[in-house]
Amino acid sequence: MPTVKHIISSLLLLLGLAVVIVACKKSPDDPAPVVKPTPTTTITSIDPATAPVGSTIAINGTNFNTTPGSNTIVIGGVVATVVSATDTRLVVVVPAGATSGPISVTANGQTAQASTTFTVATPALKPVKEVSGTTFANLSWKKDTIYLLRGLVYIPADYTLTIEAGTVIRGAGPERDPTGTNHAGALIVERRGKVIAQGTASQPIVFTSAKAVGQRNYGDWGGVVLIGKAPINQLGTTPVPNGVRGTVETYGEPLDNSGTLQYVRIEYAGATQPTTPVTRLSGLSLLGVGSGTTIDHVQISYSGGDGFSWFGGSVNLKNLFAYRSFDDDWSVDWGYVGNVQFGVALRDPDVADQSGSNGFEVENYSPTETTDVTAVTLVNGLTQAAPVFANMSNFAFNTTPTTTNTAKGTGAYQSGIYLRRNSAISIYNSVVYGYPVGVTLNGSGTGLTSGTIDLKGVVLANVLTPIAGTGSISTDQASAYFTAAERSNQIVQASNLASLLINGANFTLTAPNFLPQALSPLLGSGTSGGKLINSFFTQVAYRGAFGSDNWISGWTNVDPQNKDYDR
Template identity: 50%
Template sequence: MKFIQKWQSTLLLLLGLTVAFTACKNDTEPEAVLSITSVNPTTAPIGSTITITGTQFNSTPASNTVTFGGNAIANVVTASPTQLVVTVPSNAQNGPITVMTGAGRSAISTQTFTLGARPVVQVQGEITTNTTWTRNNVYLLRGFVYVTNGAVLTIESGTLIKGGEPSTDPAGQQRGGTLIIEKGGRIEARGTAAQPIVFTSNRPAGQRGYGDWGGVVLVGRAPHNRPAATTLEGGIRGTMGTDAIANDNSGTLQYVRIEFAGIALTNANNSEINGLTLYAVGSGTTIDHVQVSYSGDDAYEWFGGTVNAKYLVAHRTFDDDWDTDWGYTGRVQFAVSLRDPAIADQSFSNGFESDNFNPGEPATAANAGLPLTAPIFANVSNFAFSGAPSTAFAAPASGAYQSAMHLRRNTAISIYNSVFVGYPEGLRLDGTATLANATAGTLDLRGITLANVGIANSTTSIPVRGAGGITDAQAQEFFNATARNNQVIPSASLATLLLNANNFSLTNPNFLPQTGSPLLQGAVTGGKLADSFFTATTYRGAFGTENWTQGWTNWDPQNTNYN
């Protein structure tokens, strides 16, 4: 009994102490503090957007008041509890940034904001007279901007052009900023290696993404194979027409970067705009040293036309890199694509996708008198997976990789001295009319190296296959013919190519093969390559011993402050 009484006494004592400690405890947690932890960038011109990171912001944009160095109130574009994206106001001053919320609380940045030297010039509607854009300004495209017949848009080297997101469309049609050179109009964008011309997203560093804006579109008067009334994709005004001026001149693109373009305007088919879209552009146009990065659709797409190009870069494309349609017959040499293995499109992403037109089968007599899609590409390098290629995907991808080359719908493309590494399939030869072109020699593949193609441990994955009435054996017989000098390098032997150690680096690549690489020799010559447009080479792929991407490309535009 004494033990029980003692135990009860001890329990009461413990309960008393618990109550006492509980009474002493402060039940109210400290209220979260409104704060600004960073401003990015800290220097920007009027009209550009910056990101303010912190805590306890109001999720309703209008409930946050942001001032720049005094009483200059900014427009808040988007808001979350930890991040505000705001537009630098016209009367902004140098100094700290202040955020006030609807709760009456305020915070001041420890970083000093400095107003950029270049003002933002907003561009919308039509450019109908000769106009020059200078490097002293930043230009913001709002909605569809058309350079009309007879007008010339000249862009100085080093000029920065930003594409506005759909919400900036002054017509209220939610069209991302897009520069469209119409028939008879011209663009003269002549950058230099030291001062390239940059088209990029209007979002701040770290906030950019695929398809932030539309892209650059050239519409010419060269031959194509579609009816005159065929409309342009993506809601762009105008039709293909019947001008058929082979040497038509849409201007010049030299040392130009196009970043975060390629927007899907609706969920309907053919409603996209590519990074660089070329409709019936003629051979009088000059295109060289162009980089398209983070395109939300294809990097480059040629719809008919005769335009030639050299030194092209496709970086981290969402869909296809090189897409040819509607009777394109130009020539392209020296082109490189570096893919992000985690990003592919629901339509299945390819290196090359080449069509005559859809359906494009069966072949008609002389293509009904219109040009057959028959471009000539030489010295192309496409790099996807450094490890085992895969057809699996997860967000942010919307689909899987398919082929290094998907040639279909009666195309007669020719590809020479090119290298494709890391695709689930090397070549998909698709359609009986396409096979007829291959048999006739109008479609030609020679000096091709396929490496690390196929899916590991798959019984159905093969490097070269047929589709659309072509058997695998027929496709392989064509590709593997001795006279073509093509080769397939198994995944286990990829190291024998002696690729550069940084070949697959997404932010700092180097594509120059190592000394002794078999890619530095074995190029085919003659035939269609005898055309004076082509530079004679001894190597396969886009690179021998010269790195022509050096100085003017940007492999990490996501983290570049453009102001």
């Protein structure tokens, strides 16, 4: 019996506990506990769902990162740039190379893919407006239209051509000259006329070939010519060179203003013109252009003649890029006295002109004169070409330079700096790399002793012959002048080129990078004072065209052959 009583007591205890437990349970009316769901990254819509490369679109959804760079957006297989971000909306740029396909977003550790396909739109062809002859009216060219130059197109005195940023102007070949005289298309701004071509880094103004992608070549069209009223040291009856109408006149207005060229590309110019003897325009020809004119950030590519040419005048220029020129990169004549700073030339070592290609070719006399002793006739107060160039870089051969004919041209390379016919140029803090001859001094030796020729802070590297003298200047005279200690010039032998620490991509034609390496001796070793005190010059300590600012980035193009300019 005691055992039975114990069992009954235990059962009664368990029954009591059950009653307590049931009593402690929540009422059916009590609210359920709140469980917060894990945030999910989703894409709900794309606005618009069709857009061209370079445009912006909005991606709407959930759980995006509010820091733009913390979201990874892939459009048609290519990562896109995020312009702005909230947790529900991303604004992105359709990237170059993107194809139609899905869009995905990776944010906050999750990846979502849109349920619909995004379509990369093909922009419509821009309308083409043909331009020829002389228009006696102010003109305004817009980026939504392509302008085709047929024959010599003149902007005459007292009229202005204004070109919107992003506008494309194409030059036709001589076969499309409407006058039947076989002049290649060219834009010529005459004396007292003006061009206002203000491109931007993101929307440069482009002058290029009228030919299709893959068919463009050196000298497809003429080029761009500006003519001003600044002094020229030629007789006023001298014809304007290279087939352009008119004579040089005898104006003497060094502050003259021919307008503005900023963020401008000129490609495939330098066509042969039907003159006797046969001549070619340069990419950009400046004849008597005054210092009131603004020119900076200009690239000349694949010119069939010279890259940049100055015929007298006093215009100042900065940030110039001569890319794969056929003849000379910087050509100076007829008493030019302006200033130029920050210019880089990159050559194709397989291409040179039959006349011999140079970096600088600077002369002073009329081509019909043969003497190097008698000074030219004083005209407009000028007797010599006396410009000042600073921070220039000329790159030809990365390998051993050759003086033989090149693979794609009928000529050969000559000098990085070729000074002839009593010119009086000053070149400071500049680099010449990869020429058969570094500096050639031709003519009278008086320029060396009088100081009218002033070469300081110049580096010659990878040159077969550093200094050469011709005419009445001996090589010994030229070498003694260049290597004088007070000039701070430098000759870098082929065995020591690595010491310059230039950029590894410096000579890469398809993607050049000219910024020297951080410890390069070109940085911080430039000369100063003298003519560099002029307020035009930016005071920098380096030699060559580049310090740490890659000023060719964004607005230049080293592959114009494959650029679609029709849309």
